[in-house]
Amino acid sequence: MKVWNGENEHMVKEDLEQVQLERLQSTLNRAYKNVEFYGRQFDSLGIHPNAVSSIRDITNLPFTTRKDLSDNYPYGLFAVPLRDIVRISPSAGTAVKPVVVGYTKGDLKVRDTITARFLSAGGVIDTDIVQICLNPGLSAWGRALKEGAENIGASVMPMSHMSTSKQLMAMEDYRTSVLLTTPSYAMHMLGVMETMDTDAKGLALKAILVVGEPLTQETRGVLEAAFHVDVTAGYGPSDVMGPGIAFECHEKEGLHICEDHLLLEIIDVGSGDTCAPGRAGEVVLTTLTARAFPLIRFRTGDLATAISEPCPCGRTLARMTGITGHTGEVLTIRGVKVHSAQIERILEGVSGALSPRFLVHLYKEKHLDMVEIWLEMTDTMFSDEVKVVEHALERLRQQMFQMLGLEATIKLMEASTLDRYAVPSGGVIDDR
Amino acid sequence: MLRIRNLHAYYGRIRALDNVSLHVRAGEIVCLIGANGAGKTTILNAISGLIPRAQGEISLENGRINGLAPEKIVGAGISQVPEGRQIFGPLTVLENLQLGAYLRFRNKEKGAIEQDLERIFQLFPRLKERLTQIAGTLSGGEQQMLAIGRAIMARPKLLLLDEPSMGLAPLVVSDIMNTISALRDRGMTILMVEQNARASLGISDRGYVLETGRVVLQGSSEELLNDSDVKRAYLGKDYKTFWEGRGPV
Numbered sequence: 001m002k003v004w005n006g007e008n009e010h011m012v013k014e015d016l017e018q019v020q021l022e023r024l025q026s027t028l029n030r031a032y033k034n035v036e037f038y039g040r041q042f043d044s045l046g047i048h049p050n051a052v053s054s055i056r057d058i059t060n061l062p063f064t065t066r067k068d069l070s071d072n073y074p075y076g077l078f079a080v081p082l083r084d085i086v087r088i089s090p091s092a093g094t095a096v097k098p099v100v101v102g103y104t105k106g107d108l109k110v111r112d113t114i115t116a117r118f119l120s121a122g123g124v125i126d127t128d129i130v131q132i133c134l135n136p137g138l139s140a141w142g143r144a145l146k147e148g149a150e151n152i153g154a155s156v157m158p159m160s161h162m163s164t165s166k167q168l169m170a171m172e173d174y175r176t177s178v179l180l181t182t183p184s185y186a187m188h189m190l191g192v193m194e195t196m197d198t199d200a201k202g203l204a205l206k207a208i209l210v211v212g213e214p215l216t217q218e219t220r221g222v223l224e225a226a227f228h229v230d231v232t233a234g235y236g237p238s239d240v241m242g243p244g245i246a247f248e249c250h251e252k253e254g255l256h257i258c259e260d261h262l263l264l265e266i267i268d269v270g271s272g273d274t275c276a277p278g279r280a281g282e283v284v285l286t287t288l289t290a291r292a293f294p295l296i297r298f299r300t301g302d303l304a305t306a307i308s309e310p311c312p313c314g315r316t317l318a319r320m321t322g323i324t325g326h327t328g329e330v331l332t333i334r335g336v337k338v339h340s341a342q343i344e345r346i347l348e349g350v351s352g353a354l355s356p357r358f359l360v361h362l363y364k365e366k367h368l369d370m371v372e373i374w375l376e377m378t379d380t381m382f383s384d385e386v387k388v389v390e391h392a393l394e395r396l397r398q399q400m401f402q403m404l405g406l407e408a409t410i411k412l413m414e415a416s417t418l419d420r421y422a423v424p425s426g427g428v429i430d431d432r
Numbered sequence: 433m434l435r436i437r438n439l440h441a442y443y444g445r446i447r448a449l450d451n452v453s454l455h456v457r458a459g460e461i462v463c464l465i466g467a468n469g470a471g472k473t474t475i476l477n478a479i480s481g482l483i484p485r486a487q488g489e490i491s492l493e494n495g496r497i498n499g500l501a502p503e504k505i506v507g508a509g510i511s512q513v514p515e516g517r518q519i520f521g522p523l524t525v526l527e528n529l530q531l532g533a534y535l536r537f538r539n540k541e542k543g544a545i546e547q548d549l550e551r552i553f554q555l556f557p558r559l560k561e562r563l564t565q566i567a568g569t570l571s572g573g574e575q576q577m578l579a580i581g582r583a584i585m586a587r588p589k590l591l592l593l594d595e596p597s598m599g600l601a602p603l604v605v606s607d608i609m610n611t612i613s614a615l616r617d618r619g620m621t622i623l624m625v626e627q628n629a630r631a632s633l634g635i636s637d638r639g640y641v642l643e644t645g646r647v648v649l650q651g652s653s654e655e656l657l658n659d660s661d662v663k664r665a666y667l668g669k670d671y672k673t674f675w676e677g678r679g680p681v
Contacts, residue, residue: 015455
């Protein structure tokens with residue numbers, strides 16, 4: 001497999017650390033000066049950017065959380081004037097307000113390079129035909145992947161609203177050689193393919209690259225055997241730069257993080273201390289080159305483990321395992337990160353008052369994540385006309401789709417049914 | 433080749449450099465851009481050992497050089513061409529060049545010095561024509577060439593250039609920039625300070641942007657030339673609205 005950025009992906013550790021230190025220091029200088037939030041945060045803690053004289057000193061700096069991102073909605077964390085922003089990319093986030101990520105022209109160039117590294121490591125070359133199948137909740141990543149693949153020079157079929165059978169037809173007819181999707185959608189496609197009598201041998205597919213959800217060895221095994229392809233994974237939280245900021249190489253032993261653009265820390269969720277290598281903890285990222293939207297020690301909520309051994313592929317970029325879980329209540333549904341508090345807010349918005357008691361039920365149907373919202377029936381609902389209730393439920397479904405990009409089924413349940421599950425309102429029953 | 437980490441420097445009580453880190457790889461031209469007083473020249477002077485109180489780490493090919501006397505630093509392979517040329521006006525062109533090899537005369541490298549003179553004449557034919565002329569009577573561009581030639585006579589690994597385009601007519605500036613570029617093509621490594629950001633980024637591989645003693649941006653010359661901030665502040669695009677306080681708008 002080709003290494004897209006040989007010079008940067010094979011950098012000697014000492015040179016890499018110098019570059020990281022220089023970029024970290026200038027990022028801190030810019031963030032401190034241009035972003036009121038960081039200026040205030042540093043001042044209140046009596047920290048000055050010049051206190052960082054080695055990349056290890058980053059542990060002295062405060063964390064940035066999704067709540068901070070949401071509190072500064074929409075443009076509060078931008079470090080450049082708005083007119084320098086060329087892309088505004090909202091992501092649902094996991095708090096009250098969504099998160100708006102801005103990119104300058106230069107940021108998009110960096111993102112395209114990073115995405116190209118990921119795609120290139122997964123085997124994408126300029127003669128490939130690349131098909132992107134992602135759900136609308138991951139549309140920002142769909143665009144990034146499209147641009148990254150175009151950067152390599154491949155022919156790209158961007159994400160669309162085609163049904164799975166249409167996608168499969170396109171895959172066969174257009175001679176798609178690379179599929180970019182989520183692990184669960186790839187499994188779903190496999191299931192649909194079996195019902196359609198399509199033979200994987202008739203496809204030109206050579207690689208599947210997955211994003212959005214962790215890739216289990218089991219899923220990888222099934223997909224590789226069924227499609228006769230290599231399956232590699234990329235990682236990137238929607239608030240940080242791009243979908244492939246960390247990516248698997250052909251060794252498939254952990255994800256290389258683009259250390260020249262991002263500093264990776266794995267921290268203990270409770271204490272915030274750096275985890276010893278080999279111990280799982282929360283992924284914390286600091287941007288080193290982002291101009292528009294610098295993030296300093298951003299807590300992603302994703303759990304992973306750092307891998308300290310060098311990779312046989314020759315890349316010197318540090319590795320981490322795939323995401324093994326999430327902190328707190330964040331759910332990953334079809335690659336989209338959702339917090340049950342977001343669902344609660346949507347309910348409040350629709351019901352116009354205190355939201356009724358609800359549970360989130362997750363299950364799999366043909367390998368796809370399905371979402372059911374179990375709503376408690378209340379007396380007020382009974383007194384209303386059926387039409388009114390139906391209308392409210394429809395609005396709820398629409399809101400769920402608009403806010404989170406997810407199709408959900410709403411079910412009305414009796415209070416006693418909900419009581420059977422020893423879960424407080426807003427809780428999750430995960431049958432996946 | 434050159435690696436600087438966490439450089440701090442003061443003039444009296446005024447902080448001139450605040451935690452500056454940068455590096456120059458062999459065979460590169462790297463330029464430092466920034467407004468007057470941003471600390472660009474201070475960095476060069478600190479590298480040359482002219483600011484003894486500077487704190488931080490400066491190393492050349494993995495050997496620490498900060499704390500060394502200026503002449504030891506020249507001996508280690510760093511020559512600086514100061515701002516405003518500062519050639520010896522009353523001396524001839526040849527004498528100026530010979531003075532550049534002062535440390536090497538003592539080392540009895542006379543033959544090698546003759547060869548170097550020849551090489552400099554290849555690079556700057558004009559200097560050969562004016563070999564016996566009093567340096568003070570040269571034109572500005574010629575004086576700059578002489579100053580660079582004099583610095584090369586010490587056979588440096590790294591050349592530091594302070595405002596090589598200062599006070600020169602635009603045509604002469606492009607002449608000097610071409611010469612600097614030719615030097616890199618012959619294997620010289622160059623760290624250059626310039627107010628003329630467009631001209632210097634035009635021939636550089638990478639650059640660092642300084643503001644009030646701090647590095648606020650770095651990148652390839654292409655990235656910097658296309659950066660909106662750099663365009664506004666240093667390439668003459670609506671200067672007034674640049675950084676008028678915090679906030680995005």
